[in-house]
Amino acid sequence: MGSKERIAKLKSELRKDILCAALAILKNDGRQSLSLRKIADRIEYSPPVIYSYFKNKEAILIALCxxxxxxxxxxxxxxxxxxxxxxxxxxxxxxxxxxxxxxxxxxxxxxxxxxxxxxxxxxxxxxxxxxxxxxxxxxxxxxxxxxxxxxxxxxxxxxxxxxxxxxxxxxxxxxxxxxxxxxxxxxxxxxxxxxxxxxxxxxxxxxxxxx
Amino acid sequence: MGSKERIAKLKSELRKDILCAALAILKNDGRQSLSLRKIADRIEYSPPVIYSYFKNKEAILIALCxxxxxxxxxxxxxxxxxxxxxxxxxxxxxxxxxxxxxxxxxxxxxxxxxxxxxxxxxxxxxxxxxxxxxxxxxxxxxxxxxxxxxxxxxxxxxxxxxxxxxxxxxxxxxxxxxxxxxxxxxxxxxxxxxxxxxxxxxxxxxxxxxx
Amino acid sequence: MGSKERIAKLKSELRKDILCAALAILKNDGRQSLSLRKIADRIEYSPPVIYSYFKNKEAILIALCxxxxxxxxxxxxxxxxxxxxxxxxxxxxxxxxxxxxxxxxxxxxxxxxxxxxxxxxxxxxxxxxxxxxxxxxxxxxxxxxxxxxxxxxxxxxxxxxxxxxxxxxxxxxxxxxxxxxxxxxxxxxxxxxxxxxxxxxxxxxxxxxxx
Amino acid sequence: MGSKERIAKLKSELRKDILCAALAILKNDGRQSLSLRKIADRIEYSPPVIYSYFKNKEAILIALCxxxxxxxxxxxxxxxxxxxxxxxxxxxxxxxxxxxxxxxxxxxxxxxxxxxxxxxxxxxxxxxxxxxxxxxxxxxxxxxxxxxxxxxxxxxxxxxxxxxxxxxxxxxxxxxxxxxxxxxxxxxxxxxxxxxxxxxxxxxxxxxxxx
DNA sequence: CATGAATGAGAATTCATTCAT
DNA sequence: AATGAATGAATTCTCATTCAT
CATH class of the missing domain: 1.10.357.10 (Tetracycline Repressor, domain 2)
Known part of the structure; x- marks a missing residue:
C-alpha cells in the first residue's frame, strides 16, 4: 500500500471516528447532548477538524443517521x-x-x-x-x-x-x-x-x- | 370570596397564562424555540416567577402536554x-x-x-x-x-x-x-x-x- | 430619590457603561477588535448581560454610532x-x-x-x-x-x-x-x-x- | 525558454490566480467573506501555498487593491x-x-x-x-x-x-x-x-x- | 410575593496561521 | 515545492437557573 493510500485511509478513518464518537455520545448521553464540542472532545481533536469532514452539524446527523x-x-x-x-x-x-x-x-x-x-x-x-x-x-x-x-x-x-x-x-x-x-x-x-x-x-x- | 381565595385564583390564572404563552410559542416558533425566557417575555413577567408555578422546564412541558x-x-x-x-x-x-x-x-x-x-x-x-x-x-x-x-x-x-x-x-x-x-x-x-x-x-x- | 428610580438609574448606567466600554475599545483597539466579549471583559460582567440592553451586536453599533x-x-x-x-x-x-x-x-x-x-x-x-x-x-x-x-x-x-x-x-x-x-x-x-x-x-x- | 523561466512563469501565474480568485470572492461574496481558505478552495490549492506568494492576508489585500x-x-x-x-x-x-x-x-x-x-x-x-x-x-x-x-x-x-x-x-x-x-x-x-x-x-x- | 440582575455553561461556526512531511 | 492536517483563538448568541433584595 502506497503512502497516498495510507493517508487516504487515515483520512477516511478519522471520518469514521467522528461518526463513531457521535454514535457513542448519542447512545450514552442522548440526542440532546450530541454537540460538536463533545464529539471533538471524544476523538481528542479540536472542534474545527470536524468541518474538514462535514459541512455542518446537520451533515453529521444525516451521516450518523x-x-x-x-x-x-x-x-x-x-x-x-x-x-x-x-x-x-x-x-x-x-x-x-x-x-x-x-x-x-x-x-x-x-x-x-x-x-x-x-x-x-x-x-x-x-x-x-x-x-x-x-x-x-x-x-x-x-x-x-x-x-x-x-x-x-x-x-x-x-x-x-x-x-x-x-x-x-x-x-x-x-x-x-x-x-x-x-x-x-x-x-x-x-x-x-x-x-x-x-x-x-x-x-x-x-x-x-x-x- | 375572601382575599385568600382571590389570591389563589390569581395564582391559578397566572399558571394558565404561562401555559397559554408556552402553547402560543410552541405553535408559532416551534418546539426548539420554546424557552423560559420567551414565556416570561410573553406573559410580561420575569423568568423567576415561572419557578413559583413549575419546578423546572420539564414540568412545564408536562403541563403543556x-x-x-x-x-x-x-x-x-x-x-x-x-x-x-x-x-x-x-x-x-x-x-x-x-x-x-x-x-x-x-x-x-x-x-x-x-x-x-x-x-x-x-x-x-x-x-x-x-x-x-x-x-x-x-x-x-x-x-x-x-x-x-x-x-x-x-x-x-x-x-x-x-x-x-x-x-x-x-x-x-x-x-x-x-x-x-x-x-x-x-x-x-x-x-x-x-x-x-x-x-x-x-x-x-x-x-x-x-x- | 426612591429605590425604583435609583435602580432605573443604575440600569441606565450599565447601558451607558456598555457603550462607553465599546467606545473605549473602538478608540484603543480599533473597529475590528470591537467584540461583545471584549466589552463584557471591560465592564467586568459576563457577556450575556449585554443582551439585556441590546438586541445584538448591530444594535450596539447603531447605539455607539x-x-x-x-x-x-x-x-x-x-x-x-x-x-x-x-x-x-x-x-x-x-x-x-x-x-x-x-x-x-x-x-x-x-x-x-x-x-x-x-x-x-x-x-x-x-x-x-x-x-x-x-x-x-x-x-x-x-x-x-x-x-x-x-x-x-x-x-x-x-x-x-x-x-x-x-x-x-x-x-x-x-x-x-x-x-x-x-x-x-x-x-x-x-x-x-x-x-x-x-x-x-x-x-x-x-x-x-x-x- | 529554460525550465527555470518556465517555473518562474508558473509561479507568477499562480500568483495571478490567487488574486483573481480573491477578486471573484470579493465581488460575489463581499469584503467580509474574503478569507484565505476560500481563496485556496477556489484556486484548488491548499491554503499554505498562498504564503509562498504573500506574506499574510494584509499583503493579499494590498495586491488585490x-x-x-x-x-x-x-x-x-x-x-x-x-x-x-x-x-x-x-x-x-x-x-x-x-x-x-x-x-x-x-x-x-x-x-x-x-x-x-x-x-x-x-x-x-x-x-x-x-x-x-x-x-x-x-x-x-x-x-x-x-x-x-x-x-x-x-x-x-x-x-x-x-x-x-x-x-x-x-x-x-x-x-x-x-x-x-x-x-x-x-x-x-x-x-x-x-x-x-x-x-x-x-x-x-x-x-x-x-x- | 415577585423580580431585576446576573451568570456559567454551552451552542455552531470561522479564521489565519503553522508545521511536519 | 507543496500540502494535509490540525489548531488556538475568536466570533455571536441562547439558555436554564439562581439569589439577593
Missing part, C-alpha cells in the same frame, strides 16, 4: 435473509425491528427524526431503500401466486413500517408494562403486518380501485 | 361525540386525529415526545384517559352484541392509537406525496383501525389465549 | 454655535469636522460605516439631523437676503458634508504629508464649502432648473 | 483617453468613477480601505499614479494657455478625487434616493470638479500664496 440505517439493515440481513419461508421471514423482520427499537432507542428515534426532515428518506438513505426492497420482496412471497404490482408492494411495505412504528412508539410509552404484555404486543404487531397481505383479500373491494 | 391533550380531546368530543353510529364515529375519530396531527404538528409531536418520557401517560394525562375511554366505548359498540372485556377494549384502543400514529408518522416523512396519496392513506388508516375489531373474528384463534 | 454623533455634535455646538458671522461659523464647522476626523478617526469612520447601512441616517440619527439643520441654517445666513428653499439648503448641506468627507478621506491617505500641506488642505476645504453658496451665482444657469 | 486599481484605470483609459476635448474628457472621467463606484462597490470600497492604511498610495499603486497623471493632464488642458505648475495640477487632481469620493459616499448613504436625484448628484459632481479649475481664477487670491 445513515450509519444507524446501516447497523439496522445489518441486523435485518443477519437475522432474516437466511429464512426462506415468507411468514417466518416476516416474523423475523418485525421482531428484529422491535428489538432494535428497544435496544437502540436513541438510534431508532434519530432515524425517524432525521427521516422526517428529508424529502424522500427511502431514496436518500440507501440502506433504508434496501430494507424497503427486502420487505417488499418478502411481502411478494407472502402473496404467493397472486400477482402484485411493484407499487402495491412498496405501498404495503411502507404501511408495514408505519404499523410497526406505531406499535413501537406505544411500547415506548407503556414503559412500565410487564414483559408478558410486551411480548404480546410484539406478537400482535407481527399478526397485523402479516394481515396487511392476508386481508388484502378481505378488503379488496375497498382497495381495488386504487390500483 | 396536558393542555395539548385537552385541546385534542376537545376536538374529538366536538367532532365525534354526536355521532351514534359506531362506524361513523370511529371514522370521525381517526379523521380528527389525522387532521389534528397535520394542522397542529407541533402539539402532536410534543404529546408523543413527553408521553414517551412518562411512565404511564394514559393515567397521568386525564384527557388522554378520557380519549382512551371514548375510543374504547366506540369499539365496544362496534363489536355489537359480542361481549368484550374492558381490558380487551382498552388494549384494542391503544392498538388503534398505535396504528394511527404509525400512519401519521409515515405521512410526515412522505412530505412530497401528492394529496391523492395522502387521502388514500387516511382511508386505509380508517380501514385498518376498523378491522382491529372486525378481524377479531378472523384472528381470534391466535389472540384468544391472551384473554 | 449615535453616541459618536452626539460627541461630534457636541463639538460642533461648543465650537460654532457662539459664532454669529456666517462665514466665521462655517469656517469653524469645517475646521471642527476636520479636527474631529483626525483626532477621532475610529469614531468618524464608524459614523460613515454605520450610516451607509442605514436607509436614512439623517433622520435615524437625531444628532446628525441636528447637525444638518445647523449647517443648513448657517448656509442660509451665508446666502444673505437671497431667498433659498429648505430643500435647496438641505441639499447644499449634504453636499458640504460630501465635500468635507472627500477631503478628510484624502487627508487620511496622505498620511505622510507635512503639516503645512494638511493645513492648506483644510483651508481649501473651507473655501470649497463656502463656494457651494457663492458659486451658486456662477452656476445658477445650470442648477436653476432643478429648483 | 492593486488589481482593483488596474481594472479601474482600464475603465478610465477605455472610456476617456479617446476624448480630446478637456471638458468632455473630464466629464467622462467623473462619470466613469461614479459608475465604477456604483457597479463595483466592493472594489471601490477596498481601494479606499487599503489606501487609507498605506503611507502613500499614489506612489505605491502604479495605476493610481497613472490615473492621477491622466487627471492632471486633463486638468492642464482645461486650464488652456494658463501656465500651471505640476505640483498645482497634482494637487488639484487629488482634490478632484476627494470631491468625487465625497459625493460617491453621500450617494451610498442616500440609498433610497430616486434616480433623478442621483443623476443630478452626478451632474453636480461634474460641475464641482470642473470648477476646481474655473474657480481658480476666482479664488486665486486666496490660493496664490501657496505656490
Amino acid at each position: 445513515e450509519l444507524c440505517y446501516q447497523q439496522f439493515n445489518g441486523c435485518i440481513e443477519k437475522n432474516c435473509r437466511k429464512l426462506t419461508n415468507p411468514e417466518e421471514r416476516l416474523t423475523a423482520i418485525v421482531t428484529t425491528c422491535w428489538n432494535f427499537a428497544i435496544e437502540e432507542k436513541e438510534m431508532y428515534d434519530l432515524m425517524w427524526e432525521v427521516g422526517s426532515t428529508c424529502t424522500d428518506p427511502f431514496t436518500q438513505f440507501k440502506e433504508l431503500g434496501l430494507f424497503l426492497n427486502f420487505l417488499s420482496e418478502t411481502l411478494k412471497n407472502l402473496c404467493g401466486k397472486k400477482v402484485c404490482t411493484e407499487e402495491y408492494l412498496f405501498h404495503k411495505s411502507q404501511t408495514a413500517i408505519a404499523v410497526m412504528h406505531g406499535h413501537i412508539c406505544l411500547n415506548y410509552t407503556l414503559s412500565n408494562a410487564d414483559p408478558k404484555l410486551r411480548s404480546r404486543m410484539l406478537n400482535e404487531t407481527i399478526l397485523y403486518v402479516m394481515n396487511l397481505i392476508n386481508d388484502y383479500n378481505l378488503t379488496s373491494r375497498e382497495l381495488n380501485n386504487h390500483y | 396536558e393542555l395539548c391533550y385537552q385541546q385534542f380531546n376537545g376536538c374529538i368530543e366536538k367532532n365525534c361525540r354526536k355521532l351514534t353510529n359506531p362506524e361513523e364515529r370511529l371514522t370521525a375519530i381517526v379523521t380528527t386525529c389525522w387532521n389534528f396531527a397535520i394542522e397542529e404538528k407541533e402539539m402532536y409531536d410534543l404529546m408523543w415526545e413527553v408521553g414517551s418520557t412518562c411512565t404511564d401517560p394514559f393515567t397521568q394525562f386525564k384527557e388522554l384517559g378520557l380519549f382512551l375511554n371514548f375510543l374504547s366505548e366506540t369499539l365496544k359498540n362496534l363489536c355489537g352484541k359480542k361481549v368484550c372485556t374492558e381490558e380487551y377494549l382498552f388494549h384494542k384502543s391503544q392498538t388503534a392509537i398505535a396504528v394511527m400514529h404509525g400512519h401519521i408518522c409515515l405521512n410526515y416523512t412522505l412530505s412530497n406525496a401528492d394529496p391523492k396519496l395522502r387521502s388514500r392513506m387516511l382511508n386505509e388508516t380508517i380501514l385498518y383501525v376498523m378491522n382491529l375489531i372486525n378481524d377479531y373474528n378472523l384472528t381470534s384463534r391466535e389472540l384468544n389465549n391472551h384473554y | 449615535e453616541l459618536c454623533y452626539q460627541q461630534f455634535n457636541g463639538c460642533i455646538e461648543k465650537n460654532c454655535r457662539k459664532l454669529t458671522n456666517p462665514e466665521e461659523r462655517l469656517t469653524a464647522i469645517v475646521t471642527t469636522c476636520w479636527n474631529f476626523a483626525i483626532e477621532e478617526k475610529e469614531m468618524y469612520d464608524l459614523m460613515w460605516e454605520v450610516g451607509s447601512t442605514c436607509t436614512d441616517p439623517f433622520t435615524q440619527f437625531k444628532e446628525l439631523g441636528l447637525f444638518l439643520n445647523f449647517l443648513s441654517e448657517t448656509l442660509k445666513n451665508l446666502c444673505g437676503k437671497k431667498v433659498c428653499t429648505e430643500e435647496y439648503l438641505f441639499h447644499k448641506s449634504q453636499t458640504a458634508i460630501a465635500v468635507m468627507h472627500g477631503h478628510i478621506c484624502l487627508n487620511y491617505t496622505l498620511s505622510n504629508a507635512d503639516p503645512k500641506l494638511r493645513s492648506r488642505m483644510l483651508n481649501e476645504t473651507i473655501l470649497y464649502v463656502m463656494n457651494l453658496i457663492n458659486d451658486y451665482n456662477l452656476t445658477s444657469r445650470e442648477l436653476n432648473n432643478h429648483y | 492593486e488589481l482593483c486599481y488596474q481594472q479601474f484605470n482600464g475603465c478610465i483609459e477605455k472610456n476617456c483617453r479617446k476624448l480630446t476635448n478637456p471638458e468632455e474628457r473630464l466629464t467622462a472621467i467623473v462619470t466613469t468613477c461614479w459608475n465604477f463606484a456604483i457597479e463595483e462597490k466592493e472594489m471601490y470600497d477596498l481601494m479606499w480601505e487599503v489606501g487609507s492604511t498605506c503611507t502613500d498610495p499614489f506612489t505605491q499603486f502604479k495605476e493610481l499614479g497613472l490615473f492621477l497623471n491622466f487627471l492632471s493632464e486633463t486638468l492642464k488642458n482645461l486650464c488652456g494657455k494658463k501656465v500651471c505648475t505640476e505640483e498645482y495640477l497634482f494637487h488639484k487632481s487629488q482634490t478632484a478625487i476627494a470631491v468625487m469620493h465625497g459625493h460617491i459616499c453621500l450617494n451610498y448613504t442616500l440609498s433610497n434616493a430616486d434616480p433623478k436625484l442621483r443623476s443630478r448628484m452626478l451632474n453636480e459632481t461634474i460641475l464641482y470638479v470642473m470648477n476646481l479649475i474655473n474657480d481658480y481664477n476666482l479664488t486665486s487670491r486666496e490660493l496664490n500664496n501657496h505656490y
Whole structure:
C-alpha cells in the first residue's frame, strides 16, 4: 500500500471516528447532548477538524443517521435473509425491528427524526431503500401466486413500517408494562403486518380501485 | 370570596397564562424555540416567577402536554361525540386525529415526545384517559352484541392509537406525496383501525389465549 | 430619590457603561477588535448581560454610532454655535469636522460605516439631523437676503458634508504629508464649502432648473 | 525558454490566480467573506501555498487593491483617453468613477480601505499614479494657455478625487434616493470638479500664496 | 410575593496561521 | 515545492437557573 493510500485511509478513518464518537455520545448521553464540542472532545481533536469532514452539524446527523440505517439493515440481513419461508421471514423482520427499537432507542428515534426532515428518506438513505426492497420482496412471497404490482408492494411495505412504528412508539410509552404484555404486543404487531397481505383479500373491494 | 381565595385564583390564572404563552410559542416558533425566557417575555413577567408555578422546564412541558391533550380531546368530543353510529364515529375519530396531527404538528409531536418520557401517560394525562375511554366505548359498540372485556377494549384502543400514529408518522416523512396519496392513506388508516375489531373474528384463534 | 428610580438609574448606567466600554475599545483597539466579549471583559460582567440592553451586536453599533454623533455634535455646538458671522461659523464647522476626523478617526469612520447601512441616517440619527439643520441654517445666513428653499439648503448641506468627507478621506491617505500641506488642505476645504453658496451665482444657469 | 523561466512563469501565474480568485470572492461574496481558505478552495490549492506568494492576508489585500486599481484605470483609459476635448474628457472621467463606484462597490470600497492604511498610495499603486497623471493632464488642458505648475495640477487632481469620493459616499448613504436625484448628484459632481479649475481664477487670491 | 440582575455553561461556526512531511 | 492536517483563538448568541433584595 502506497503512502497516498495510507493517508487516504487515515483520512477516511478519522471520518469514521467522528461518526463513531457521535454514535457513542448519542447512545450514552442522548440526542440532546450530541454537540460538536463533545464529539471533538471524544476523538481528542479540536472542534474545527470536524468541518474538514462535514459541512455542518446537520451533515453529521444525516451521516450518523445513515450509519444507524446501516447497523439496522445489518441486523435485518443477519437475522432474516437466511429464512426462506415468507411468514417466518416476516416474523423475523418485525421482531428484529422491535428489538432494535428497544435496544437502540436513541438510534431508532434519530432515524425517524432525521427521516422526517428529508424529502424522500427511502431514496436518500440507501440502506433504508434496501430494507424497503427486502420487505417488499418478502411481502411478494407472502402473496404467493397472486400477482402484485411493484407499487402495491412498496405501498404495503411502507404501511408495514408505519404499523410497526406505531406499535413501537406505544411500547415506548407503556414503559412500565410487564414483559408478558410486551411480548404480546410484539406478537400482535407481527399478526397485523402479516394481515396487511392476508386481508388484502378481505378488503379488496375497498382497495381495488386504487390500483 | 375572601382575599385568600382571590389570591389563589390569581395564582391559578397566572399558571394558565404561562401555559397559554408556552402553547402560543410552541405553535408559532416551534418546539426548539420554546424557552423560559420567551414565556416570561410573553406573559410580561420575569423568568423567576415561572419557578413559583413549575419546578423546572420539564414540568412545564408536562403541563403543556396536558393542555395539548385537552385541546385534542376537545376536538374529538366536538367532532365525534354526536355521532351514534359506531362506524361513523370511529371514522370521525381517526379523521380528527389525522387532521389534528397535520394542522397542529407541533402539539402532536410534543404529546408523543413527553408521553414517551412518562411512565404511564394514559393515567397521568386525564384527557388522554378520557380519549382512551371514548375510543374504547366506540369499539365496544362496534363489536355489537359480542361481549368484550374492558381490558380487551382498552388494549384494542391503544392498538388503534398505535396504528394511527404509525400512519401519521409515515405521512410526515412522505412530505412530497401528492394529496391523492395522502387521502388514500387516511382511508386505509380508517380501514385498518376498523378491522382491529372486525378481524377479531378472523384472528381470534391466535389472540384468544391472551384473554 | 426612591429605590425604583435609583435602580432605573443604575440600569441606565450599565447601558451607558456598555457603550462607553465599546467606545473605549473602538478608540484603543480599533473597529475590528470591537467584540461583545471584549466589552463584557471591560465592564467586568459576563457577556450575556449585554443582551439585556441590546438586541445584538448591530444594535450596539447603531447605539455607539449615535453616541459618536452626539460627541461630534457636541463639538460642533461648543465650537460654532457662539459664532454669529456666517462665514466665521462655517469656517469653524469645517475646521471642527476636520479636527474631529483626525483626532477621532475610529469614531468618524464608524459614523460613515454605520450610516451607509442605514436607509436614512439623517433622520435615524437625531444628532446628525441636528447637525444638518445647523449647517443648513448657517448656509442660509451665508446666502444673505437671497431667498433659498429648505430643500435647496438641505441639499447644499449634504453636499458640504460630501465635500468635507472627500477631503478628510484624502487627508487620511496622505498620511505622510507635512503639516503645512494638511493645513492648506483644510483651508481649501473651507473655501470649497463656502463656494457651494457663492458659486451658486456662477452656476445658477445650470442648477436653476432643478429648483 | 529554460525550465527555470518556465517555473518562474508558473509561479507568477499562480500568483495571478490567487488574486483573481480573491477578486471573484470579493465581488460575489463581499469584503467580509474574503478569507484565505476560500481563496485556496477556489484556486484548488491548499491554503499554505498562498504564503509562498504573500506574506499574510494584509499583503493579499494590498495586491488585490492593486488589481482593483488596474481594472479601474482600464475603465478610465477605455472610456476617456479617446476624448480630446478637456471638458468632455473630464466629464467622462467623473462619470466613469461614479459608475465604477456604483457597479463595483466592493472594489471601490477596498481601494479606499487599503489606501487609507498605506503611507502613500499614489506612489505605491502604479495605476493610481497613472490615473492621477491622466487627471492632471486633463486638468492642464482645461486650464488652456494658463501656465500651471505640476505640483498645482497634482494637487488639484487629488482634490478632484476627494470631491468625487465625497459625493460617491453621500450617494451610498442616500440609498433610497430616486434616480433623478442621483443623476443630478452626478451632474453636480461634474460641475464641482470642473470648477476646481474655473474657480481658480476666482479664488486665486486666496490660493496664490501657496505656490 | 415577585423580580431585576446576573451568570456559567454551552451552542455552531470561522479564521489565519503553522508545521511536519 | 507543496500540502494535509490540525489548531488556538475568536466570533455571536441562547439558555436554564439562581439569589439577593
